[in-house]
Amino acid sequence: MSHSMFRRCIHTGQETVFGGVKGVETVSLESEDDDDAVMNDFLSRFVWIMRGKLNEVYTNADKKEIDAMLHIIVGKVVAEMEEDRLEHFIDSEAASVSQDFSDDLWTTVKEVSSVVLEDMKKAKKKEKMKTFLQCEEVKEMTRFAGEIGIRGDMLRELRFKWAREKLEDSDFYESLERMRKDAMEPEVEAQSHEASESKTEGEYNDDDGDQVISLPKRSGKIKYNIYGLDLSKPKWAEVAEQIHEAGESVWPEPKQISGKCKIVTEKIVSLKADDDPSPLIAEWVELLQPSRVDWVALLDRLKEQNDQIYFKVAEHVLDEESYQPNVTDYSQLVQAHANHNKISEAERIIKKMDEKGIIPDILTKTTMVHMYSKAGNLKLAIEAFNNLKSQGFRPDAKVYKSMIMAYANAGDPVTGESFMREMDLKNIKRSQDLFLALIRSFALKSDPIGADRVSTYMGLAGYQPSLESNTYLIEAYSRRGNADDARKHFDEIIKLGYKPDDKCIALVTAAYAEKNLLDKGLELLLQLEKDGIEHGLATYSVLIDWLGKLQLIDEAEDLLEKFTEKGVSPSLDVHISLCDMYARAGEQKKTLQALGVLEANKDKLGHPEFERVIDALLYGGFKQDAERMYNTMTAMGFTASTHLDVTLKASQTFSRTRSFTK
Template sequence: MKLNRLLLRQTLKKFSRINGNILHRQSDVKSNVTRTFVAAPSFSLLDPKFSRCSSIPVENLELCKSNSIFSRCIHFTATKFSDTAIEPKLESSDVEDQDGSMNEFLSRFVWIMRGKISEAFPDYDKQTVDAMLLMIVEKVVSEMEKGSFEQSLRTSTDNPDWDLSEDLWKTVSEVSNMVLDDMKKATKKEKMKGFLLSEEVQEMCRFAGEVGIRGDMLRDFRFKWAREKMEESEFYESLEQLKKEANASPSGAEAAASVEKSEPVSIPKRRGKIKYKIYGLDLSDPKWSEVADKIHEAEEVIWPQEPKPISGKCKLITERILSLNENDDPSPLMAEWTGLLQPTRIDWIALLDKLNDKNRFLYLKVAELLLNEESFETNIRDYSKLVDVHAKENRLEDAERILKMMTEKGITPDILTATVLVHMYSKVGNLDRAKEAFDTLRSHGFQPDEKVYNSMIMAFVNAGQPKLGESMMREMEARDIKPSKDIYMALLRSFSQRGDISGAGRIAATMQFSGISPSLESCTLLVETYGLAGDPDQARNNFDYMIKIGHRPDDRCTASMVAAYGKKNLLDKALNLLLQLEKDGFEPGVETYAALVDWLGKLQLVDEAEQLLGKIGAQGDAVPLKVHISLCDMYSRAGVEKKALQALGVLEAKKDELGHGEFERIINGLIAGGFVQDAKRVQGLMEAKGFTASQPLQMALRTSQALRGRRLP
């Protein structure tokens, strides 16, 4: 920056006059001094908001209190600084806000211009720089008094008739626009702080904390909610302004134009003398520099960054990234985008949000690539978020790949990540990994919540260990966390499938103590439990109790009761039960007929079983798998080769639906009928599914081979 000769001559000439009269004037300053000027850091010390900033050192606060600096505006008196004393004077309340904005603008302007001049003229001493600043400020204030300064900044970058060189005018214009932008941002930040402390935002934050959202995620949500409230408020304010302008003006377009022209921060639009006094321009005390740095650091923490504006070639590349297909590789475009924009984390997050709205699969691919991007500043939450997304969409391999990348980076799973892993591994039935993640939670001192407990209980249930699930449920109850009805029913169902009478009874009793009334399903499960355990009398007691409390037996419950009688071959009691139910309007269904077919098949009553099979077909329902198992066993033992092989073919086609016990029954039936080769083939299917034949079955196969068993003719 170059100063023209005229400015330099005026500066040196006036410097001799103001040296002793302005720069070193202290307590004896006359009351008729006409100008006050504040030189401040990049923030305004006249703004009362800084009186609430916790980042100001204690010693500086004490200094401020002694001179009432932060009470309403900051006064630098001659008793504290040898060459600085500021005392704003306001003529009336009508111009108070205007003078406040003026002081704010001049404070920032002088601070930045001092640095510009010092950089351009490093050899000049402080007094000469102060004199140059006085000349520049006089020109600026003169134009402000005319009311044409801000218009000059907006309309043209050419040098107006200010007696300033072209380079100096460009610098003045650049600094002025910079100050105005900073003032607008500061006003927006202050408005945002008010919404951050609003009752609605605080209530949403409290709710988010209760559901487990904490740390950086809660902070991001808080700013998002506050920003939405601020935008909503600004929208309604603009509507009110439009309404007022429309009432005042016949043209709605004029009202809209006036709203667009209104700015939250601007230089006061008034003519006449500006009331301020200049006693000096030195605010370069190191203490105030420290205050400025700390305040800026505090604002960086509480104020979220905004993404960089995207334009030109970078915008075109962004559109190309958003238009990629699922199978395309986004790496080349991402590298080019990075080179052009030099993005920070907030820029990457903005791009990910756009991808998530448009292409979910591409979003996951780009998010995974960004884990190795240095400018993305990857943290543990980025890993856990991706793992959670893949886990919820049942992509276990992708989730474990992200988890492996995380461990390779030396990042240990924290509480949130471990919680995600508990849910994921419980959902897919990997009990060992679920227990490992659960132990990780406890090692961090985290008390599991209801969702974590439910996931672990279901993991135990799915792994066939209902007793461990029950112990986890007791732990929940000890912590006054009431299990849901679904958890009780899952445990009761697991005990019932194993015929565990004591376990099922404990769960049923606990449900009643918890205030959960017996349902048709819970009563049916108890009937099935006693039936599998071979106790038809207790099964009938539960069956009658179910009717007594008002539940009408359905087809499944009746079939369970028939199967319980079938365990002890009590055919007469089963027939009496069916006759009694038919009198009450009950009609047997597929489940009941299937239980009777299985019973008659074991008794080798082929004709009677086939009659019941015809009734199943008459109802139009598909024959259940367990009926085909019963038929295969019956026909094999009866030596009906054709029908036995036909039923076996159906079972081989549905081998993935067969369990360990069902495989053993089929093989035992084939061996009993002499179909040894077919039995060996089914054993191979059984082992291919991971089942191991029991010791009696292995002995039966070896015995049949030793006797060279053959198919019956």
């Protein structure tokens, strides 16, 4: 978009208004440093919001152009302040402060300043509220409430209610103190009354009890530096001159590409993923002599048409002097790699930043937290998280979520739960998937108490029990062998109106199997069948394992045919069960068949599976096969239990009658 529209906004010569709503009262400040702090706060917020407004209108403008506009707008606003014409900014009915900007532009400035003043008011009130949240009286009441069983949202609401009451009491006594001083000092009262009428001093508002913030009354030069825009320097004027130059833009257009250079460009765009773009890039640079804008144009085209080569070229140009790379270029490339799960490539860019002495910004470190969490690298995720906090960054909901998921997936739900409590204390909303992830992690650790505790927190946070949460609770109790509680949560699923799936049925059946309660297990399956709820292969796998342990071989083999009927191969768990069953029964051929499947999938076996198979082989007299599996287990880094070592040594000393090899 052309910027003639922006230039017209500057020179239309309409009325000017700026500031907050009429009647806003100001807070008097006692020192110039306080004035500068308030001014910096106001202008920082003003620039932040105004940048968004400009981006909405000038959609094709780049950052340099938006910065130039901000320099002009804020420079003019500050010039009016330095002329001690603050009343024109505060009073929305002020007719004219400047003839330089259009009515629309000044209206936008007025609206933005009103929003900023309101935000500053809320921020000040929030800071004051924090002091009462941390006062000893509120802490003591909160501790007492926790001791008598009040938790979650109710406790948080009570805590804020008590702090709010303390705040109101404080404001009330402050108003009484002011009344006392006014009565004792009539002159002060008169001055205060005049100040109230002129709207330039801070006072207590009896209507709403809130202290309202506005800009300090200042004269002379204002010192400030905002988000990288050093507006106190004359640089803004130089940029403004560039904008006023007819027909020119602050951001130059890329060079026209033609002839041989165009052919080389097309070759770069059509490169394949495994091709090295360096030779063509070198030729392209020699022909075009590019500046940064030319590089950006090439990268934009590659991103649209050949994203695989885009990553290679984007990394290559970081070493090109004409590209003038900055920390944002590195950060964006790290984020792009992380979004595509290219961990090693992202780490390579981070290493390159370190080699060049470029300190990663907040965005880069936040990306690293998300990236390592998603990749399951807890150690590096913790390191990136601590680096963020060391820079004063306050973790947001996304960062907390990444860390909680990292701990949950790493099998440390207790630490993940502590992060959840920290989110609660900071009033950061916790999503349901975080609760479910922790419940699942506790279930995998066979910790039903932890799983139940997080499930209770989930309910207090406003989330209803679900099929998924109850399934994890069933798994937690099933792994611990607590059949009654597993069945309780299974029945809860049905009460909630959900239809239990095959996984749920298999888990509660496994709980009965752990206690060898065959009658209750069969009763459950028969009842489900009457209710029209069918179980599937997961439940059949549990039943085969259960029957195998009871040495009911014929019954187990009957169930094994269910897999054949459905055209599905038995899972590895089923083959472990079969190997255990046949070995203990001393059936050579079937034992070796099942063992062959396990050895072919040895990389998928864990330590408990190895122990079970070796123990069964030793029990059945398959000493040589047991020793071979033992050697395989230790070669994979697993350490045998004392029980297995003793059993193996005993078998070597007292040789059994059977000894088969493949």
